Amino acid sequence: MGNKEQTFRKIIEIAYVMFAENGFEKTSLAMIATEVGISKPAIYYYFQSKDQLIAFIFDELYKEIQHDVAVDYKELSSANFKEELLKLGYKSIEAQDKDPYFNKIFNQYVLLAARDENYKRQLVELETSFLTSFVAILRYGVQLGVLEDTPHIEAKAQMLALVYDNIGNFMLTGNQLNYRAIWKEAVNSVIQGGKNDKKK
Structure with a gap:
């Protein structure tokens, strides 16, 4: 698994936990990026918005x-x-x-x-x-x-x-x-x- 794929999966895993614990409203992309260990601009390479990330996780749950x-x-x-x-x-x-x-x-x-x-x-x-x-x-x-x-x-x-x-x-x-x-x-x-x- 390449670094990009690893980072992508890490974003999903951390967002999943943070959304579950704090809710969508109280969790920002900046907070997720900090936990992942990347800059906020870098997270936009993977997801253009928080809504897109929320939608992706929903599709996975579905x-x-x-x-x-x-x-x-x-x-x-x-x-x-x-x-x-x-x-x-x-x-x-x-x-x-x-x-x-x-x-x-x-x-x-x-x-x-x-x-x-x-x-x-x-x-x-x-x-x-x-x-x-x-x-x-x-x-x-x-x-x-x-x-x-x-x-x-x-x-x-x-x-x-x-x-x-x-x-x-x-x-x-x-x-x-x-x-x-x-x-x-x-x-x-x-x-x-x-x-x-x-x-x-």
Whole structure:
């Protein structure tokens, strides 16, 4: 990796932490440049404005969230469906443990979306995609015969998505809960409940 690439990645990493801890408003490019160890004029070689840097990090987060809930359906079977669904949540919990800044900076984008229609639109698209991913996973569970095809299957998927999302929010506050057990209970309620549901 060349020096320019190293500096670029360092800018992103430091901006990510500073935006998460201090917010967008209270973090300037000059502050980021100082932490990186370059001059303020030098940072403009990489990003023409703070808004451009904020947008770049958002795009990275957008891709990461979509990747986190992506499932390789070729690897799913009736035998491992529940296990893979559990892994989906466990992976998120472990990632949150390793990166305490993720939800903090994401909340900054939620605040930004309140006054910026572009970010608002993108967050709505991301949220819709997030919910749709869980619906698709459970519908595949129906195809595998793990779940009954009931009118409640979409609500079950949305419940899982909400639990998945809110675990991260609770971890952000520092609450020491057994998040793996919570996710397991949520998955069990969907799998076991799905077997007992009657078609209506």
